[in-house]
Amino acid sequence: MISRGGSGRKGSSSALSNHLKLKHTMEYTNLERAVCRVSSNTPNDEARQQEPVAAQDVQPSTSGTQPSNSKTFTTTQSKLEDSFVSKWKIDDTRSVPITKSIAEMIAVDNQPISVVEDKGFNRLMQLVKPKYQMPSRKHVGETVIPQLYEQLKKTIQDELSKTNTVSVTSDMWTNLNNLFSFLSFTIHWLDDEFTLQHRVLQMKSFSGQHNADNIRTQFVEIADVWQIMLKIHIILTDSGSNIVKAVRDSPFNGQKCFLHILQRVIHQALQVQPEVDEAIAQGRKIVSHFNHSAQAQEKFSRIQEELNLPKHKLVQDVITRWNSKYYMCARLEEQKRAISLYISDNSGSINIQNLSERQWTLLQHCLVLLQPFEEITKKVSSTYSCISEVIPHTKILQKFLIKEEVQRTCSDVDSSRMALKEGLERRVSQFEDEKNYTIATLLDPRYKMNFFTPEKVPWVRRQFLAEYVRRSADMDSTSNSENESEPPAPLPYSGLQSQEDTHKALWTCYEELASTKQPEIEEPKSPIAIELDRYIADSLLSRDMCPYKWWSKNKFRFPLMSNMAKIFLSAPGSSVYSERLFSEAGNVYEQKRNKLLPNKAEHLVFLHHNLPLVNFKY
Known part of the structure; x- marks a missing residue:
């Protein structure tokens, strides 16, 4: 038995402590580590916030004395009530910020709310904060996330009160997993320092028919809720007749998305020449063959390795994205040798044909013709793209299409080239008015x-x-x-022998137009x-x-x-900004979470998009 060194209040644990330090060094070191963990997990005062020395810095002594080079622990005695309470309550001031961070993580990282029930996550939190009590899935979904939504909404409303003008992009989307429909409403403005700001105001659940009257009603309702009825400069939408009419019938000024118009121009131009359309269709069949056969992919990969070609997969085009057709043709051209060898080696066992030399030539000329359109599409799709770029980019494309070098290089697709030129003049000339x-x-x-x-x-x-x-x-x-002075003579220009030549040709058009006095x-x-x-x-x-x-x-x-x-x-x-919002919504409405109610999905998308934009300060 170890004496306490006295009785009553005069008694202490020094004798016990000294005995452990001298005779039970390892046990004493473990005790000190435990005390450090308790003190670091109880940040109730300034003293408890002091970080303890790492446990590995303490070297246990076998001689019964403390080494001279060892570091001293900064320890603080726990509060009495902490010794009897096993878990913090859910509304404890120490629990609330942790729960808030978990809810933010769920929204920003597109995690399911049920993550709070996962064994691995609970085990991690038990190790990090043993006294933290994990909230229920219901509490996070029905209480915490709505609270964060309202707090962030108030922050964005305060931001909007300081600006006089905003521009809006909007689009509609239907989730195919549950057939819920949504209307997006994103805003853009320049602050006093001319920093471009973006926010998602709503991804509003949309019920009823998708006609112009219903869409217009929702536009007015959203603008009224956010108190920006008189601040909206322009609403940018796609070319859908219902949403275009909705904006036209509303108090707001609307414009069509430039990229949607460009999509139609290119789609129609490629159909002007049937042999071009047939070559692209044949290329699509080849891509589809590899995308639906793991064995074909494996053989194709071996051929790529033998021919020392990049081990790239073929790209499948999407009808709603014209540039995906460009990427498909570019990848087919890159892998032409591998495709030809694969088809010749397996001609008896596969039901696809290789492109003829004429079709390969047509694809090459299409790539030269469409490369500038792809560059412009990427620029306009940027988050920081501005409506001021539409007219200049249109002028550059028109000038590119009439260059002699382009006409010579793309002679086999001249009908498509002329259709592109006429389509730009017909559809895009409206922007100049x-x-x-x-x-x-x-x-x-x-x-x-x-x-x-x-x-x-x-x-x-x-x-x-x-x-x-x-x-x-x-x-x-x-x-x-x-009166305009005569434009200067065109700048010197080389032929179109490569993608770099085509790139230079496009931006030479810019230099020629920009040099006008x-x-x-x-x-x-x-x-x-x-x-x-x-x-x-x-x-x-x-x-x-x-x-x-x-x-x-x-x-x-x-x-x-x-x-x-x-x-x-x-x-x-x-209007790409709104379309990207629905890509985020697709991640929220994954197949395993397709029963999520629309209002919860709206809250999660709102938090997912806006929290990083306000730097989590709200």
Whole structure:
């Protein structure tokens, strides 16, 4: 028996402690480690937040004395009540932030709510926080996540109260697993520092028929709930007749997505030449053969290795994404030797035919013809793409299609080339008559007036000044006809022998258009007209530079125009942002979780998208 060294309050455990330290070194070290874990798991005061020394830094002594180079533990005695309480209550101040973080993890990482019932996750949390009591699945789904949704919603409402203008993208989606339909509503705006901001306001459950009246009602309801009825500059949608009519019948200004229009132009152009369409269809059959046979994939992989080709799988095209057709043809061209060898080696056992030399040539010419469209599609699909890019990119594509080098290189698909040219002129020329596009192009320091025809420049100028007067209400409009000088001679250009040559050809078109000179205006002007002339006289910003950063640096040089730029440059170049939202919704509504109620799915998508954007500060 070890004496306590006294009785009553004078008694202590020092004798016991010394005995353990001298005679039971290993047991004493384990005891100290346990004390450290308890103190680190109880952050009730400043002392408990001190981090204990790592256990491996303590070397047990076999001689009964503490080594001179050992480190001292920082320990704190636990509270008395902690010794009797096995688990923290669910509403304990120590439990709440942990539960909040778990709910955030579920939303951001698209984890099922049932993860709180998983044995492995519970075991991990037991090791990290032994006193933490895991909440039930029902508590997380019905209490915690709705609370986070309301808190984040309030934060975004506060952000919106500080801005005067937002642009919207919207789309509709039906989940094939449970046939629930949703309407997306995402907003975009430029803050005072010209930083482009994005938020998802709603992925609203949509019941009833998908007609224009119902969609319009939902638009108005969402805008009213978020108090942005008078702040919406433009709503960008796809080309569906129902949603286009819904916006047209609403109080809002709407525009069609540029990429959806481009999709239709390319789809129709490839069908103009039946042999081109047949070559692509035959290529599709080859891809489908490999995608439906593991044995064929294995043989194909061995052939790729023998021929020292990249071990890439063939790409299947999707009818709603024209560029997937381009990627399919590009991969077929890359793997032409492997495909030909596989088909010749297995001609008796497979039911597919190789492409003829004529068909391979047609695919090669299609790739040259469509490569610039693929580059433009990727640029406009970017998160930071702006509506100001639509007219310049259209002009660049039109100029590319009429280049002599392109006509010579793509002679076998000349009908498709002409159909692309005519389709762009017919469908995309409407953008030049729409002020939201023309003014945005003018306000983009990469383009300004250089991508308009001489006849169009005075009209664009008048539209801008009139719009400024309308929005300012205290400025006089001054518009004057201007004459364009002759454009300079085209820049030198090499032939189209590779993808790099095609890339250079496309952006040579940009240089030719961007180098157009603007005439000087000599008549007296109003302050906004003078500022406009000074702005146009500045050299163009490089096409790879960010227009938002330029305006952030130059907003004090052009204070009147910067207010207009904040409005017109807030609109994205396409509705891709809303489509990506539904890709996230597809991850939420995975096959094992297809019975999730629409309101819970809306909360999870809202948190998944917006939490990282606000840096989890809400």
